[in-house]
Amino acid sequence: xxxxxxxxxxxxxxxxxxxxxxxxxxxxxxxxxxxxxxxxxxxxxxxxxxxxxxxxxxxxxxxxxxxxxxxxxxxxxxxxxxxxxxxxxxxxxxxxxxxxxxxxxxxxxxxxxxxxxxxxxxxxxxxxxxxxxxxxxxxxxxxxxxxxxxxxxxxxxxxxxxxxxxxxxxxxxxxxxxxxxxxxxxxxxxxxxxxxxxxxxxxxxxxxxxxxxxxxxxxxxxxxxxxxxxxxxxxxxxxxxxxxxxxxxxxxxxxxxxxxxxxxxxxxxxxxxxxxxxxxxxxxxxxxxxxxxxxxxxxxxxxxxxxxxxxxxxxxxxxxxxxxxxxxxxxxxxxxxxxxxxxxxxxxxxxxxxxxxxxxxxxxxxxxxxxxxxxxxxxxxxxxxxxxxxxxxxxxxxxxxxxxxxxxxxxxxxxxxxxxxxxxxxxxxxxxxxxxxxxxxxxxxxxxxxxxxxxxxxxxxxxxxxxxxxxxxxxx
Ligand SMILES: [Fe+2]
Numbered sequence: 312x313x314x315x316x317x318x319x320x321x322x323x324x325x326x327x328x329x330x331x332x333x334x335x336x337x338x339x340x341x342x343x344x345x346x347x348x349x350x351x352x353x354x355x356x357x358x359x360x361x362x363x364x365x366x367x368x369x370x371x372x373x374x375x376x377x378x379x380x381x382x383x384x385x386x387x388x389x390x391x392x393x394x395x396x397x398x399x400x401x402x403x404x405x406x407x408x409x410x411x412x413x414x415x416x417x418x419x420x421x422x423x424x425x426x427x428x429x430x431x432x433x434x435x436x437x438x439x440x441x442x443x444x445x446x447x448x449x450x451x452x453x454x455x456x457x458x459x460x461x462x463x464x465x466x467x468x469x470x471x472x473x474x475x476x477x478x479x480x481x482x483x484x485x486x487x488x489x490x491x492x493x494x495x496x497x498x499x500x501x502x503x504x505x506x507x508x509x510x511x512x513x514x515x516x517x518x519x520x521x522x523x524x525x526x527x528x529x530x531x532x533x534x535x536x537x538x539x540x541x542x543x544x545x546x547x548x549x550x551x552x553x554x555x556x557x558x559x560x561x562x563x564x565x566x567x568x569x570x571x572x573x574x575x576x577x578x579x580x581x582x583x584x585x586x587x588x589x590x591x592x593x594x595x596x597x598x599x600x601x602x603x604x605x606x607x608x609x610x611x612x613x614x615x616x617x618x619x620x621x622x623x624x625x626x627x628x629x630x631x632x633x634x635x636x637x638x639x640x641x642x643x644x645x646x647x648x649x650x651x652x653x654x655x656x657x658x659x660x661x662x663x664x665x666x667x668x669x670x671x672x673x674x675x676x677x678x679x680x681x682x683x684x685x686x687x688x689x690x691x692x693x694x695x696x697x698x699x700x701x702x703x704x705x706x707x708x709x710x711x712x713x714x715x716x717x718x719x720x721x722x723x724x725x726x727x728x729x730x731x732x733x734x735x736x737x738x739x740x741x742x743x744x745x746x747x748x749x750x751x752x753x754x755x756x757x758x759x760x761x762x763x764x765x766x767x768x769x770x771x772x773x774x775x776x777x778x779x780x781x782x783x784x785x786x787x
Contacts, residue, residue: 313406314363321690322358322370326719326744326777329359329373336389336771343767345385345755346738348728350786352459353380353740353753355721356447357778358435361399362408365417370620372412374399375435375447375455377462378775380740380753383786387753387769394434394447394455395464401425431455431467437480437780441491442515444468445784448480450496450532459784470517476507480780481533481597486668489513492541492577496531502552502561504528508541508575523582526571530562535601535610536577537671540643542601542610543573545587546594548618563624564617566592572650574608574641588641590650594618599636599663599677600670603643610639611705613660613679614652619692628691633659636679636703656703658710659695662722662780666734676735677703678723678758683714686746700741700754702761713761715754718743719777725758726783735759738766740783742775751775 316323323329358373375394380387393399398410401422409419412433415426432452439446439454446454446468453474456465469475476495484491491511498507504527510519523543528550535542547568555561570590594615601610614637617629636656641648660679669676682695696719702711723741739758744751753769 316360316363317368320368322373323360323364323368325749326696326746326774327358327370329361329776330773332773333392334390334773339387339389339753340770341385341387341767342770343765345382345387345767345769347385349726349738349755350383351726352784352786353382353724353781354378354438354440354445354784355742355775355778355781356434356436356438357776358433359393359776359778361393362402362406364411365408365419366411366414369413371435373433373435375433375449376776376778377438377447377457378778379462380769389771390462391775392457392462392464394457396431396434396455396467397425397429398431398433430469432477435779438782439482439484439491440782440784441482441484442511442513444515446478448478448482450480451477454478470511470515473517473520474509476509478509479532479534483534483536483670484667485536486670486672492536494531494534494543496525497528497550498522502528502550506531506543506545506573508543521575521580521582523573523575523585525573526587527568529568532596533598535598535671537601537603537608539577539603540608541575541577541580542608542641543575543585544595545571545573546618547592548594548621549624554624559624560622560626562621564594564621564629565624566617570650572639572641574643574648586648588648588650590639590652592616593637593652594632595634595637597661597663599679600665600674602671602673604673606642606644608639608641608643610641611655611663611677612637612639613663614654630691631693633693634661636660636663636677655708656710658701658712660701660703661697664723664725666725666727666737668727669734674734675704675706676725676758677705678725678739679703680720680723680741681712683712685714686717686719700739700756700761702739702759711759711761713756713764715743717746719746720754721775721778722780723756724781724783744774744777749774
């Protein structure tokens with residue numbers, strides 16, 4: 312019999328707490344009107360711990376669950392499925408958690424070898440549609456292929472034997488060429504001071520791998536591609552096997568390691584060509600976009616003073632920090648290029664997005680989630696839940712915002728109105744989970760008029776646990 316979840320871990324309780332079911336729901340109830348030209352599937356991924364965890368539990372440690380909203384002709388259907396990773400299958404047959412995903416030294420003894428050889432991980436962070444495959448990613452393991460309609464798990468995907476590293480949860484798909492670029496930190500082994508950059512052609516064939524030594528072993532969550540450069544942020548979340556063996560945190564915020572931003576020529580660059588540039592201490596999980604013009608690289612991210620959700624080397628807390636939209640400027644023409652940065656927006660923001668047709672190019676429109684201070688949290692890392700969607704116009708430097716009040720909002724994804732629509736002309740899709748009803752709705756906004764509120768609210772009769780990232784797959 313499955314045991315109850317601990318009540319004292321916030322990430323196992325509302326709004327993150329897992330749901331215990333997989334289901335289909337057809338023709339969901341819609342308030343307002345789903346735009347008739349919105350045609351495709353919205354996928355969301357996030358941790359949804361199956362069994363009472365073994366040992367400590369962290370937000371990043373739950374079993375991945377995919378939620379799909381199939382949208383066509385003004386109607387919306389829904390399905391959710393756990394990703395059948397090796398861990399999930401073993402625990403399903405055992406009826407309990409046997410693997411501690413956060414600590415390989417704390418597993419049922421008969422599975423201690425499994426965690427060291429498992430290539431599948433948790434598949435709980437993000438999803439991408441590329442080369443005719445839907446892939447669920449974490450960032451420490453191979454991606455997991457999912458059937459785009461049934462959400463059945465196909466199995467881990469190594470690009471026909473060519474991928475020998477993990478895959479980031481933040482691959483970038485070039486809108487012009489269809490090439491997908493992604494990376495893996497600690498490429499050659501646990502806690503290795505290196506990183507691999509991989510390129511995959513539009514047909515899904517892995518064409519190039521570049522192994523780059525890094526200044527130290529670091530956890531790298533996201534990166535940027537521009538027309539001519541790949542920007543790799545080595546920020547001081549250091550990894551240390553030695554520290555872990557001594558009972559300390561395997562990954563910790565260690566600002567004295569310094570910030571090192573790697574700039575690799577996008578086309579034809581090799582490990583010898585990377586330049587590591589210095590930057591004042593800062594941290595970011597996510598980038599909105601980046602581009603280069605005349606040798607000057609501009610990068611936008613939601614920047615913080617330090618990394619939240621990670622401990623200090625002695626296991627202490629790094630405390631509260633507020634991300635804000637910040638532009639990095641890197642003049643590659645300078646004799647000694649350096650990364651300079653400037654905050655460009657007053658509001659707190661996370662989960663930044665751009666119009667994917669402008670990824671890597673000069674762009675005007677960005678979106679993010681934000682708090683309005685009206686929905687407080689007692690989490691150590693942040694005292695507000697993110698209940699607001701924001702649109703930032705880089706040209707006018709103005710924001711258009713909509714607060715969902717007592718609802719937590721997910722990352723909001725932009726979907727163009729049509730293939731030829733102007734930049735930013737389209738819809739913004741976000742999940743909102745009400746703190747009153749404890750149910751989740753899909754909200755569909757006019758991406759350039761958020762303040763008028765959603766064009767449609769599509770209601771589920773259950774909750775989608777607060778998760779991480781999603782992807783839009785256009786329909787026929
Ligand atoms: Fe992320």
